[in-house]
Amino acid sequence: MHDVVIVGAGPVGLFLACELGLAGCSVLVLEREPEPRSPWKADPLGMRGLSATSVEAFYRRGLLDPLLKASGVDDYPGADEPRPPRGAGHFAGMMLDPAKVDVAALPFRLASPAMEGVMTSLEAVEAVLSERASMLGVEVRRGVAVSGIAQDDEIAVARAGEHEYAARWVVGCDGGRSAVRGLAGFGFAGTEPQFTGYVVLAGIADPGKLRPGFNLTPTGMYLRTPAEGYVGMLEFDGGAFDRSQRPTREHLQAVLRRVSGTDVTLSDVQLASSFTDRAMQTTTYRQGRVLLAGDAAHIHSPLGAQGLNLGLGDAMNLGWKLAAAVHGYAPDGLVDTYTRERHPIGARVLDWTRAQTAVMRPDPHAQAIQGLMRDLLGTRDGTTYVFDQISGSSIRHDLGGEHPLVGRNAPDLRLEDGTRLGDLMRDGRGVALDFSVDRRLSGSATGWESRMRYAAGTARDDLGLGAVLVRPDGVVAWAGDRAPDREAFERAAGRWFGSP
Numbered sequence: 001m002h003d004v005v006i007v008g009a010g011p012v013g014l015f016l017a018c019e020l021g022l023a024g025c026s027v028l029v030l031e032r033e034p035e036p037r038s039p040w041k042a043d044p045l046g047m048r049g050l051s052a053t054s055v056e057a058f059y060r061r062g063l064l065d066p067l068l069k070a071s072g073v074d075d076y077p078g079a080d081e082p083r084p085p086r087g088a089g090h091f092a093g094m095m096l097d098p099a100k101v102d103v104a105a106l107p108f109r110l111a112s113p114a115m116e117g118v119m120t121s122l123e124a125v126e127a128v129l130s131e132r133a134s135m136l137g138v139e140v141r142r143g144v145a146v147s148g149i150a151q152d153d154e155i156a157v158a159r160a161g162e163h164e165y166a167a168r169w170v171v172g173c174d175g176g177r178s179a180v181r182g183l184a185g186f187g188f189a190g191t192e193p194q195f196t197g198y199v200v201l202a203g204i205a206d207p208g209k210l211r212p213g214f215n216l217t218p219t220g221m222y223l224r225t226p227a228e229g230y231v232g233m234l235e236f237d238g239g240a241f242d243r244s245q246r247p248t249r250e251h252l253q254a255v256l257r258r259v260s261g262t263d264v265t266l267s268d269v270q271l272a273s274s275f276t277d278r279a280m281q282t283t284t285y286r287q288g289r290v291l292l293a294g295d296a297a298h299i300h301s302p303l304g305a306q307g308l309n310l311g312l313g314d315a316m317n318l319g320w321k322l323a324a325a326v327h328g329y330a331p332d333g334l335v336d337t338y339t340r341e342r343h344p345i346g347a348r349v350l351d352w353t354r355a356q357t358a359v360m361r362p363d364p365h366a367q368a369i370q371g372l373m374r375d376l377l378g379t380r381d382g383t384t385y386v387f388d389q390i391s392g393s394s395i396r397h398d399l400g401g402e403h404p405l406v407g408r409n410a411p412d413l414r415l416e417d418g419t420r421l422g423d424l425m426r427d428g429r430g431v432a433l434d435f436s437v438d439r440r441l442s443g444s445a446t447g448w449e450s451r452m453r454y455a456a457g458t459a460r461d462d463l464g465l466g467a468v469l470v471r472p473d474g475v476v477a478w479a480g481d482r483a484p485d486r487e488a489f490e491r492a493a494g495r496w497f498g499s500p
Contacts, residue, residue: 007170094214
């Protein structure tokens, strides 16, 4: 019996598998598709944007360089000091100007090798994570479609045909049409779609008729990308066409002509798929010994490109908590904090995509709001606010701490000897950084040395802190002033890492 069975070998399932493998858990990943490669995962159709927060997760596990190499990125700037990002994203197809991002207004921002987002592909992300998972002893079985879930107080079982896979925990990372979600009886609630979207790779006889980039029109939206023949489009039909029939060339051409207001011609269609802005979320991320992460727990439109980043955040949050439960040192209720912390963030992203849908509707009311949004995005404050939401730097978990850094993603604090927080997190343990003159926390931290690393010294920029406790997922669990309170540190350490 494995410690954890993960259903789904996409980026979220593989990242979670790596986190568990790093913590010494036995992990089996079951994947329905027999082969890892697919044109939907490779460029251009598989292109995705990783936010700075997601890139930081790879950095903290020593995976940033392999990710950049697999993504074909050879000009990643790194960082010696905070500065505006090279790219800032968009809101409802309205592009943000990176020069208008006020870096000084972003909370607790320090220079880091992972300050920038990265354009990559699903294929590249999965290749990097698959290699790491294999190194950590994770087993991936392909061509296995889960058809049943059973559980009791001690184990959970995933059934696939005549085979049963037992584990102490089962995690569904099997996408928006999750089999695990339905089989385990998770409630799934939300809002119905406003549009049908299309992703198309086709020959275009007269591409000059389509303007590059995002184009909001009186009848919908279309996107012409730099990749030859790759276009996207939205038509506000209430999601009527999505998956109801195969999108033919004639249908796709008719939609593109309607939303673009041109007589553009598609000469052939190589690949095409549809999607909607249906926004749904499970009421909880845990049912007994079965949990969900990524699109299995929440679905929404791809506007804003936050789905992959949201799922990776789920995996980062869940991995160390599940490992602590497997090894028996998890404090009471630790696994349940996964739902408490991640569910509100998922709900927020769903609302963020709903807002973009509302702005893009082809009616006078939405178009009036578009005008207001363009005015706001023309300002430094407006652009900074939207970038803050997209990048994930605004996320703060409600951990109950008084210090404003508690609950946030930790900045990449750096000791005078050059050691960065990210360097200290590669083994998946928590980190206690002690900047106090008398190394006040050194005696206390030794009680948790198997679960956290202790590092002391003068910081190049300590942000006014005397010490900080960082969870394995990079979230600040506790922060102390110049004379840190040893008892407060010990209470925080016990809350997240169990008894010493």
